[in-house]
Amino acid sequence: MAEPYSTPYKSPTITKWVAAGTANPRFQLSSPASVADVLRSSGRSMDPEVYRQSYINFDKAIDFLVKTAGKHKVLSEILLIAAGQMHGERDPLDPDEPAKWGHDEEKFVTVLIPGNTIEAAVRLPTKAVGYTDYLPAAVYVSDYSTTKIDPEVHFASTLMHEYTHVVIERIYRNVSVPWKNGDESAAAAGKDRYNALVSAFLSIKEIPDGRWGIHNEDLRKLLVTLSNDWAGFTHSRRYPESVPYLVEALFLATRFGEQPESIVKTAFGEAIMDVFTKYVVPDINTAAQKVRKAGAVT
Structure with missing residues (x-):
């Protein structure tokens, strides 16, 4: 899910989650880095009591996501592009030439929200398990920590959907529609x-x-x-x-x-x-x- 034309539900709390969230403690990246490691390192959590379970679920989901996407070229290319919007000194999809990021909020992170839905935390009007915003650049996802279903599979499916929003937005620069403005x-x-x-x-x-x-x-x-x-x-x-x-x-x-x-x-x-x-x-x-x-x- 992505907000198509504006972001009316943004709040100081959301900005805080992006800027001050606890980064995934397992990963310190260098360049070049693998797609899987970049995606894992993008994880952020604001709840110190449950972030360990959030990252356990997230790491398993990323493993499953990358393994499954590796069987289909388009899926693997989408994950590569999404990772390119999270890591590196320059934006590789800058429409003119690769330019240094204007500020860190242009790089996407993945915000892990405890529970099975995210609408209360992100102030969405309807039930959702994922949401992509563009500034600050962030994917918000349920960490599936309270579900009885297989979190690895459903979590990975949600991530595939939201990372596609990241890719379509940054290719066309037109709020996630697959054509250019005009x-x-x-x-x-x-x-x-x-x-x-x-x-x-x-x-x-x-x-x-x-x-x-x-x-x-x-x-x-x-x-x-x-x-x-x-x-x-x-x-x-x-x-x-x-x-x-x-x-x-x-x-x-x-x-x-x-x-x-x-x-x-x-x-x-x-x-x-x-x-x-x-x-x-x-x-x-x-x-x-x-x-x-x-x-x-x-």
Whole structure:
């Protein structure tokens, strides 16, 4: 989840969590650093009594996240780009040339909030397990410390979704929508990209469980929940959420050993996968090359 056009719920408490949170004590980074170590080192907790469990859950989730993403090129590239927004002296995705960070609040951290939901701590209007903000740059996630479900798997899925928000925001610099500011007006002049993406995003509908040709029952249930959440967004909110939901679906299919692209087409239709592959994946690949060239993350 990301705030699409403003951040009205920000408070001094949130800023404090980002600036003064207890960093993950296991990791002191050098350059270059691995994606997994950068992601782990981004963790922050403000609760000294429970932060150990927060970091235990977080470390396990990162291990599972990186291992699963390593089986799918787009997923692994997204994590590389996200890590590049957390570590190094320069922003590798600066639109002009790699420039030194203006201040530390431009580098993303991962704020671990004790419990199963985060809306009270982050002052969100609805229930949520993850939220991405852009200044101070932070991903806020439940640490799943009080859940009876497998925290490693669900935590990793949430992180995949939120780190995709980080990537889409920093590639396009347009509050997490996968096009640059001004493309909306350019569409009237015959530009296909914006119209194709919007049409695919708006095609997402809630699909009853029984209509899906997905044989893995656990995966099917997760995707039904995902589709209901995704389709529940209004048009303006669906634009910044669609790529993260699509990537989360690819991650879940990869986790269960399925063919991710085939599963997404079966669940959500061919249009969403086609426009993602045609218009967004090339930009992800280009951004990943910029991160590799910068040399801070490997």
